[in-house]
Amino acid sequence: MFTIIKTRMVRLILAACFGVFTSAAQAATELTMYYPVAVGGPLTQVVDGIIADFMKENPDIKVNAIYAGNYNDARIKALAALSSGEPAQLSVMFSIDIYELIEQDAIVAFDDVVTTAEDRKWLDSFYPSLMENGRTGGKTWGIPFQRSTIVMYYNKDAFRAAGLDPEKPPATWDELAASAKKLTKADGSQWGLMIPSTGYPYWMFGALAMQNGQVLMNGAGNETYYDAPATVEALQFWKDLGAKHKVMPQGTIEWGTLRQNFLEGKTAIMWHSTGNLTTVKKSANFDFGVAMLPANKRRGTPTGGGNFYIFKQTSAEERTAAMKLIKYMTSPEVSAEWSIKTGYMGVSPAAYQTAKLQDYVKGFPYAAVARDQLEYATAELSTYETGRVRKALDDAIQAALTDAKTPAEALKEAQGTARRLLRAYQ
Amino acid sequence: MQSSNMMRHVYGWLLLTPAAILLITFTHYPTVATVYESLFSKGTSTRPSRFIGIENYELMLEDPIFWKVLVNNLWFALGTIPASIGLAIAMALLVNKALPGRSFLRLAYFTPTILPMIAVANIWLFFYSPDIGLIDQVLGLFGFSGHNWLGDPDTVLGAIIIMTIWKEAGFFMIFYLAALQHLPPELEEAAKLEGASRWYYFRRVVFPLLMPTTLFVLINAVLNSFKLVDHLFVLTKGGPDNASNLLLYYIYENAFSYFDTSYAATLTVVLLTMLALMALAQFFILDKRIHYR
Numbered sequence: 243m244f245t246i247i248k249t250r251m252v253r254l255i256l257a258a259c260f261g262v263f264t265s266a267a268q269a270a271t272e273l274t275m276y277y278p279v280a281v282g283g284p285l286t287q288v289v290d291g292i293i294a295d296f297m298k299e300n301p302d303i304k305v306n307a308i309y310a311g312n313y314n315d316a317r318i319k320a321l322a323a324l325s326s327g328e329p330a331q332l333s334v335m336f337s338i339d340i341y342e343l344i345e346q347d348a349i350v351a352f353d354d355v356v357t358t359a360e361d362r363k364w365l366d367s368f369y370p371s372l373m374e375n376g377r378t379g380g381k382t383w384g385i386p387f388q389r390s391t392i393v394m395y396y397n398k399d400a401f402r403a404a405g406l407d408p409e410k411p412p413a414t415w416d417e418l419a420a421s422a423k424k425l426t427k428a429d430g431s432q433w434g435l436m437i438p439s440t441g442y443p444y445w446m447f448g449a450l451a452m453q454n455g456q457v458l459m460n461g462a463g464n465e466t467y468y469d470a471p472a473t474v475e476a477l478q479f480w481k482d483l484g485a486k487h488k489v490m491p492q493g494t495i496e497w498g499t500l501r502q503n504f505l506e507g508k509t510a511i512m513w514h515s516t517g518n519l520t521t522v523k524k525s526a527n528f529d530f531g532v533a534m535l536p537a538n539k540r541r542g543t544p545t546g547g548g549n550f551y552i553f554k555q556t557s558a559e560e561r562t563a564a565m566k567l568i569k570y571m572t573s574p575e576v577s578a579e580w581s582i583k584t585g586y587m588g589v590s591p592a593a594y595q596t597a598k599l600q601d602y603v604k605g606f607p608y609a610a611v612a613r614d615q616l617e618y619a620t621a622e623l624s625t626y627e628t629g630r631v632r633k634a635l636d637d638a639i640q641a642a643l644t645d646a647k648t649p650a651e652a653l654k655e656a657q658g659t660a661r662r663l664l665r666a667y668q
Numbered sequence: 669m670q671s672s673n674m675m676r677h678v679y680g681w682l683l684l685t686p687a688a689i690l691l692i693t694f695t696h697y698p699t700v701a702t703v704y705e706s707l708f709s710k711g712t713s714t715r716p717s718r719f720i721g722i723e724n725y726e727l728m729l730e731d732p733i734f735w736k737v738l739v740n741n742l743w744f745a746l747g748t749i750p751a752s753i754g755l756a757i758a759m760a761l762l763v764n765k766a767l768p769g770r771s772f773l774r775l776a777y778f779t780p781t782i783l784p785m786i787a788v789a790n791i792w793l794f795f796y797s798p799d800i801g802l803i804d805q806v807l808g809l810f811g812f813s814g815h816n817w818l819g820d821p822d823t824v825l826g827a828i829i830i831m832t833i834w835k836e837a838g839f840f841m842i843f844y845l846a847a848l849q850h851l852p853p854e855l856e857e858a859a860k861l862e863g864a865s866r867w868y869y870f871r872r873v874v875f876p877l878l879m880p881t882t883l884f885v886l887i888n889a890v891l892n893s894f895k896l897v898d899h900l901f902v903l904t905k906g907g908p909d910n911a912s913n914l915l916l917y918y919i920y921e922n923a924f925s926y927f928d929t930s931y932a933a934t935l936t937v938v939l940l941t942m943l944a945l946m947a948l949a950q951f952f953i954l955d956k957r958i959h960y961r
Contacts, residue, residue, distance in 0.1 A: 430814055431799075492816065502794075503800055629927070640908035
């Protein structure tokens with residue numbers, strides 16, 4: 243009798259202990275996530291808010307979301323943390339870092355993490371053009387989160403003052419040059435157009451090339467088309483806007499101060515990331531419009547921005563928790579809220595079907611421009627050796643815009659560099 | 669007797685140990701490791717790095733960007749060092765006098781030094797910004813049209829040099845100010861009695877007595893001209909087309925943007941060698957001509 247009671251007691255105690263342990267283990271699933279902000283504005287607060295909501299719904303998961311600077315900084319910090327043994331389970335990083343991360347063996351493909359058929363369906367629930375930069379070799383490595391395209395912001399007041407129809411933004415290269423001409427004031431107080439050429443010149447150029455019917459690289463990430471005739475033409479057009487049409491300042495145009503230039507009326511049109519939309523909306527003291535980028539042979543823009551990646555050195559438990567977090571942050575409701583607060587795109591068609599975002603788009607139709615433009619979008623420049631291959635193009639663009647080389651020369655050199663770098667990956 | 673001598677040796681070495689450990693861990697070991705790594709190829713998990721001898725150095729000599737950043741760096745050093753030292757002496761002489769509001773002026777001169785470089789660069793980014801920037805607005809008052817200071821390869825390096833001088837001069841001024849306060853006032857009185865002009869007094873008395881400070885400041889200025897690249901992250905990222913790229917920033921790009929730590933190590937070896945040579949030259953050549961009291 244006594245023994246039985248004793249056994250039961252022991253069992254009870256064991257169970258109690260075990261229960262405590264398991265719940266402690268659950269509460270201790272701790273995720274560290276790095277995320278970048280590339281466009282300024284109070285985006286960190288928005289992310290912190292979403293994370294706080296997630297933890298309220300999932301008390302068993304603790305998330306440390308660490309703001310890590312721009313895309314470059316975020317990648318460096320995350321990889322440095324990994325190699326020094328600091329825990330990081332997932333991260334938002336540049337969508338185009340994919341090849342580098344695969345080569346570093348830092349990330350795991352989502353195909354290897356998902357288990358259920360439902361999850362597999364979830365992988366296909368996003369806009370396909372947003373998945374282009376996240377997929378290679380038949381696997382999915384990145385899930386879209388803070389994604390953007392380039393859009394054209396224009397000052398409607400300036401359009402009216404120049405005698406242009408503010409509801410008809412330029413839709414072709416010729417119209418763009420002609421409108422910008424009318425918008426440029428002779429005394430230099432207002433330029434017609436500014437396309438930024440520091441920071442991410444290859445990104446803007448990806449749009450121009452696409453509009454001229456040319457992509458910059460292949461899907462396997464081991465070939466570039468920098469010196470294709472259509473690419474050269476595109477760069478020539480970019481240069482001509484400053485040198486020939488005189489509607490844009492010559493030399494390079496700073497990415498970081500461009501929004502300020504637009505808001506102060508120094509340029510009537512700017513090309514910039516949709517990630518600026520909410521900030522422009524809040525700070526513009528004039529009537530402004532947002533339009534798709536114009537077409538030459540077709541419309542075109544690269545997608546841009548950050549994807550979620552899961553790191554390889556993670557336990558099964560951590561991967562499950564990370565999946566939960568990623569699913570939450572890309573869910574239609576959260577994606578809609580994120581889009582409204584920042585201007586970044588809803589990542590799935592379902593996000594645009596939420597009542598929240600539909601109402602918002604009704605009141606502010608420009609919020610849907612980036613989505614409508616997705617139809618014409620292509621992947622952002624991303625290859626193996628991506629840093630150097632990209633830098634070759636960046637340098638070529640800047641050399642052409644500052645008159646150091648002709649577009650054809652500069653791009654031919656860049657193509658030579660890229661070919662040399664990618665030789666090993668053929 | 670023998671053993672007490674030995675004890676003295678042990679004692680001596682023990683006293684040296686803490687400093688030695690710090691030096692070896694943070695200076696000597698990294699230096700050796702850098703040289704070692706520069707002899708290997710870029711490694712990824714799919715393609716592990718292998719020994720390639722001096723191939724990285726050969727690549728470097730053929731790398732046009734390397735030569736470009738090296739030349740840029742020399743111009744940057746030539747542009748910043750003499751100007752910031754000259755300005756520092758001038759400012760120190762000025763605030764060493766009995767002026768009304770002297771502490772306020774000293775503080776004003778020193779403020780750029782207190783600010784973090786990144787903050788400074790963010791401020792100057794807007795100064796230099798075409799049309800809307802402070803500089804263009806002031807020039808606009810005099811009828812000049814706007815100039816794209818950071819977007820023009822001909823002006824970008826100059827723009828960065830001016831900002832660096834502004835940032836550095838105040839820091840050097842502090843050292844000169846301290847040195848000036850230690851000059852015995854009798855010298856000035858004697859010079860006045862002898863009828864020496866102020867310029868003569870500065871040239872023949874003050875400046876030579878400041879030489880130890882100048883050597884110290886010079887070494888710091890040379891090091892800084894190769895070490896300071898924080899502003900490039902904010903202002904230009906080395907552009908346009910590497911016109912403002914400097915050696916250390918290029919090392920950073922290689923190490924962290926291209927993940928090519930071997931090539932970054934190769935460039936670092938070059939940087940280290942250059943800095944070591946310059947420090948040695950300064951010590952051996954200049955030191956002999958300096959009058960230490």
